[in-house]
Structures are given as C-alpha cells and as structure tokens.
Amino acid sequence: MDHREEIRKCLKELLLLKGDKQPFSDDASLLLSGRLASVDAVEIVVFLEEKFGIDFAKVGFDQSLIDSVDSIDSLIHSAKN
Amino acid sequence: MSGSLEATAAISSSAWPQRLANFRLIPRIDAYPVVVNFAQTIPGKVLLLALFALGLRFATGDWIPLSLCLAVMTFVPSRRRVLLTAATLVFTFVVPWTKFSHPAYASALIVFVIALGAILFWLALELPRSVVGRHPVFILLTAYSLLVGFAAYFPNTTRLYLTVWDFTATFGIYLWFIAYSLLDVCSKDRDDFSLQLGVYRPFWGSTATPIAKGASYLRRIEARDPQQLAVAQLKGLKLLAWSLLISLFAKYYMELVHGYFAIPAFGVEFIRSVHHTADPWYVCWASLLSQFFEEIMAISIWGHRFVACARVAGFNALRNTRRPLSSPTIAEFWNRYYFYFKELMVDVFFYPVFLNYFKTRKKLRLAVATFAAAGFGNAFYHFIRDLKYIAELGLWRALAAFHVYIFYCTVLATAITISQLRRRHPPHPGFFRGRVVPAFCVSLFYCLLHIFDYTERTYPIREHFRFLAHLFNLNF
Numbered sequence: 343m344d345h346r347e348e349i350r351k352c353l354k355e356l357l358l359l360k361g362d363k364q365p366f367s368d369d370a371s372l373l374l375s376g377r378l379a380s381v382d383a384v385e386i387v388v389f390l391e392e393k394f395g396i397d398f399a400k401v402g403f404d405q406s407l408i409d410s411v412d413s414i415d416s417l418i419h420s421a422k423n
Numbered sequence: 424m425s426g427s428l429e430a431t432a433a434i435s436s437s438a439w440p441q442r443l444a445n446f447r448l449i450p451r452i453d454a455y456p457v458v459v460n461f462a463q464t465i466p467g468k469v470l471l472l473a474l475f476a477l478g479l480r481f482a483t484g485d486w487i488p489l490s491l492c493l494a495v496m497t498f499v500p501s502r503r504r505v506l507l508t509a510a511t512l513v514f515t516f517v518v519p520w521t522k523f524s525h526p527a528y529a530s531a532l533i534v535f536v537i538a539l540g541a542i543l544f545w546l547a548l549e550l551p552r553s554v555v556g557r558h559p560v561f562i563l564l565t566a567y568s569l570l571v572g573f574a575a576y577f578p579n580t581t582r583l584y585l586t587v588w589d590f591t592a593t594f595g596i597y598l599w600f601i602a603y604s605l606l607d608v609c610s611k612d613r614d615d616f617s618l619q620l621g622v623y624r625p626f627w628g629s630t631a632t633p634i635a636k637g638a639s640y641l642r643r644i645e646a647r648d649p650q651q652l653a654v655a656q657l658k659g660l661k662l663l664a665w666s667l668l669i670s671l672f673a674k675y676y677m678e679l680v681h682g683y684f685a686i687p688a689f690g691v692e693f694i695r696s697v698h699h700t701a702d703p704w705y706v707c708w709a710s711l712l713s714q715f716f717e718e719i720m721a722i723s724i725w726g727h728r729f730v731a732c733a734r735v736a737g738f739n740a741l742r743n744t745r746r747p748l749s750s751p752t753i754a755e756f757w758n759r760y761y762f763y764f765k766e767l768m769v770d771v772f773f774y775p776v777f778l779n780y781f782k783t784r785k786k787l788r789l790a791v792a793t794f795a796a797a798g799f800g801n802a803f804y805h806f807i808r809d810l811k812y813i814a815e816l817g818l819w820r821a822l823a824a825f826h827v828y829i830f831y832c833t834v835l836a837t838a839i840t841i842s843q844l845r846r847r848h849p850p851h852p853g854f855f856r857g858r859v860v861p862a863f864c865v866s867l868f869y870c871l872l873h874i875f876d877y878t879e880r881t882y883p884i885r886e887h888f889r890f891l892a893h894l895f896n897l898n899f
Contacts, residue, residue: 356631359849361571374643376741379755380769384777384843387778399778402609406643
C-alpha cells in the first residue's frame with residue numbers, strides 16, 4: 343500500500359467514526375472545513391508519528407499540514423527530504 | 424393496482440424520515456447555483472449586504488459602521504487583509520470613542536498593549552534561538568501572570584494604583600490575541616505584524632477568546648475567488664438569520680419560563696439553597712435545565728453573529744456553536760459548545776504538551792495534554808480573565824475562592840480524557856440508541872456539571888454539592 347492509500351484509509355476511518363460516509367477528494371479540506379475535529383487531528387498526528395516517523399516537535403505543528411491527503415503527503419515527502 | 428399502491432406507500436414511508444432529516448428552517452441558499460452566481464454580481468452583492476445590514480440592525484447598535492466595513496471589504500477583495508486591519512483599528516479607537524469614559528487614556532493603554540505585542544512578535548522573529556523565540560507564548564503568559572501578581576500587591580494608596588489595574592485589564596483583553604500572533608511566528612507563510620493587528624479583537628466582534636482564531640487560520644479560510652466569497656457570504660447571511668431567530672425564540676422562552684411558569688433563575692435558586700430555603704427538587708431541576716438551555720442560546724446568538732460577520736468579510740470561519748445538544752460524546756460537546764475557546768486551549772496548551780512529552784506512552788500522553796488544556800488552561804484562562812476578584816480579594820483569597828471552578832475543570836478534564844481514551848466506534852445505526860441516548864447522557868452530564876460552573880466565587884464547594892444533592896431530593 344502506498345503512502346496516499348494509507349493516508350486515505352486513515353482519514354476514511356476517522357470520518358466513519360463520526361458517521362460521515364461522504365466521499366472526499368485528495369485536496370479536500372477535512373480539518374479546516376470542520377469534517378474532522380481536533381480529536382481526530384490527534385489521531386492523525388499519532389498515525390504519522392508511528393507510520394512515517396514524523397516528529398512534529400521538530401517539524402512544527404499546524405493543522406493545515408494535516409488538512410487533506412495532499413497536504414499530509416507533501417508533509418511526509420518534506421520530512422523525508 | 425394494489426402492487427403500485429404498496430410501492431408508492433413504501434417509497435413515501437422511507438422518504439419521509441429522509442425528508443424530515445433534510446428539512447431546513449433556513450434554506451441552503453449557498454448550495455443553489457443560481458443564488459451563488461447572482462451573489463457574485465454587483466446587484467447581488469448590494470442585495471446581500473443590504474439584507475445583512477438589515478439583520479445587523481436588530482442585533483447590534485454598531486450596525487452602520489459594521490455594514491460599511493463589510494461593504495468595502497466585499498468590493499475590494501484584493502485588499503481584504505489590509506482592510507481588515509483598518510476596520511479593526513476603526514472599531515478599536517473610533518467607534519467606541521464616545522463609549523470610553525476617558526477616551527484618550529483608554530486609547531493610550533490600548534496603543535501601549537499593542538506596542539508590547541509588536542515588540543514580543545519582533546523579538547520572537549528576530550531571536551529564534553532565544554527563550555522568547557523558542558517559547559514565545561509561555562513567556563507571554565508568564566509575564567502576564569507576573570503582571571497580575573504585581574498589580575495585586577501594588578499599594579492601593581498610590582495614585583498609580585488604578586492605572587496599574589487598568590493596564591493589566593487592557594493587556595488581559597488582548598492577551599490571547601497576542602498569543603495567536605506569537606504562535607504564527609513559526610509559520611513559513613506568516614503575516615507581518617500589520618496584518619496580525621487585523622485580528623487583535625477583530626471588527627466583527629470577539630470576547631477575550633479570539634473568534635476566528637489568529638492570522639494563520641484566516642489565511643487558510645480566506646475566500647480565494649468570487650465564487651468562494653459568494654458562498655462564504657451566503658453562509659454568513661444564513662448564520663445571522665439563525666442568530667436572530669434564536670434571539671427571538673430566547674425572548675419568548677424567557678418570558679414563558681420565568682414569567683408564565685415563574686421558574687426562578689438559577690442564581691436565585693442557588694442562593695435559596697445556600698440559605699436552606701430552596702424550592703422543591705423539581706423546581707430546582709427546572710431552574711438548572713432552563714439556565715443550561717439559556718446559556719447555549721446566549722452563546723449561539725453572539726457567536727453566530729461574530730462568525731456571520733467574519734464570513735461576509737470573506738473568511739469562511741467555522742461556527743462557534745454547532746448543535747451541542749446532539750453531541751454523542753463528552754469530548755464532542757466541548758468541541759461543539761464553544762469551538763473557539765476549545766481551539767484556543769488546544770492550540771496554546773494541548774499541542775505543546777502532546778507533541779513534546781510522553782511520546783512513547785500514548786494514553787498518558789493524551790491524558791496529560793487534555794489536563795493541560797481542559798484543566799489547567801481552562802482554569803488559568805478564567806482566573807486571569809476575572810480580574811475584579813483579584814483586585815477585590817487579593818491574589819491568594821481570590822485563588823482560594825476559585826476552588827469551585829478548579830474542581831469543575833478537574834472533573835471536566837477527567838471526563839474528556841475518559842471520553843477520548845474510550846475505544847471509538849461508528850455511531851449505532853438506530854436513531855434512539857445511536858443518537859438520542861448518548862446525546863441525552865452527555866447533555867445531562869454537562870447540565871449537572873454546570874452547578875460548579877456558577878462562578879460567583881462567594882460560596883464554598885459544599886454549597887454546590889448541597890444543591891446537587893437537593894436535585895435528587897437528598898438534603899443535608
């Protein structure tokens with residue numbers, strides 16, 4: 343499973359836990375649009391720390407960094423580089 | 424024939440709950456392409472602004488300058504952020520000029536506080552490796568705490584006594600706005616201070632809690648094109664209509680509950696309980712429930728209005744209060760009741776702790792961070808917000824009198840922690856088990872906890888427990 347697929351799966355699960363079954367595109371805003379809340383942001387942070395070894399204490403945290411599949415993917419790439 | 428009738432009946436029976444769920448008291452005008460297209464034209468913008476101004480007329484006395492600022496921002500979207508700063512300065516110094524008892528003195532204090540904010544912002548930017556650069560918000564909050572301590576021990580026989588307290592109060596008003604601009608220092612696409620100033624008590628209104636957060640959030644939610652602006656403005660118009668409807672409902676609700684049914688206000692009922700003259704338990708329940716409901720309406724009325732203005736200004740901010748009574752969990756209620764306060768606590772207290780400490784122990788990490796936000800941050804915010812108690816009672820007696828609210832914060836933080844640590848499941852599909860029962864339990868919890876949120880700070884915690892026990896017909 344590639345990065346994007348894993349991110350999509352994680353976000354989809356979080357949306358399902360809220361009863362949100364609406365589809366979402368890779369550039370769709372999920373946190374800033376209110377579809378996901380800060381509780382879910384915490385889950386995404388833990389997911390990125392565990393799966394991709396991202397250390398937000400070093401990267402610096404902003405909700406916009408994990409707002410969509412695209413933004414998370416670019417965060418992973420920039421953290422790797 | 425009978426088959427076709429059965430089919431029709433089946434369709435209609437399955438369609439009605441859906442239709443009911445889709446029913447909107449205020450139609451979703453922001454989803455109608457014709458309306459969105461019209462709102463992008465000049466006549467459409469004029470009509471939208473005129474309707475909004477009409478709504479504001481019933482909501483606030485400053486509706487004329489507010490509407491004018493919104494009109495300018497609507498027609499010059501390319502300069503929106505600069506205009507936001509200009510409008511905020513107008514609403515900081517010009518609009519309230521006649522409301523200040525000493526306008527020049529009040530304005531000088533505000534200028535001084537803003538200048539201090541600018542200096543801190545500059546220091547954090549220029550000295551990123553220093554303590555101020557690495558922990559700017561911590562330095563700000565520590566400095567303000569020391570200022571409060573200084574004011575509390577400042578001799579009240581000197582002429583400067585009132586000035587010290589006035590300055591402390593003015594700084595307190597801007598404290599969390601400065602905190603948000605300091606949080607923005609680390610952003611790669613940060614705004615300079617002139618744009619940060621636009622959200623220092625923005626012109627659309629705010630409490631001590633920044634509504635629509637800081638400059639960083641505004642950059643993300645700003646309308647990028649005419650269509651996004653039209654949608655944001657139509658959503659703003661809808662939200663203002665909601666605010667007015669709730670306001671109208673609240674007026675008749677209060678008359679009915681406190682007038683016709685003669686149910687005492689919670690404060691009155693609580694004092695009766697203190698004097699051992701409380702009404703029967705069911706009247707106390709009615710009083711508590713009514714107060715809880717009234718507070719939700721009140722926060723919705725002003726929160727919707729502020730966010731509605733932000734939306735018409737071109738910032739598609741999330742609602743401050745969004746159906747808290749249907750929250751399925753305790754954590755969700757806290758998120759929905761006063762969104763921007765929760766966001767402030769999360770941004771200033773939760774994330775710094777969560778991202779830096781106990782990284783290998785997931786549950787402990789979440790619990791400590793939640794206590795930092797909903798417990799410590801919540802108590803700290805309210806203690807330094809209500810300066811009159813510190814001025815009247817002195818620092819230590821004010822802290823002692825604050826014990827009831829500290830208890831409230833501890834229970835709240837514990838409940839939110841448990842709520843977050845519980846394994847999350849998709850909601851139960853049944854309407855009653857999936858929605859009604861959880862929402863009822865969560866609302867009941869917050870309603871009962873509200874007894875300890877009654878922050879007059881005059882009575883010991885025993886009196887709050889006495890009231891709680893009396894609700895269950897237990898008297899001591």
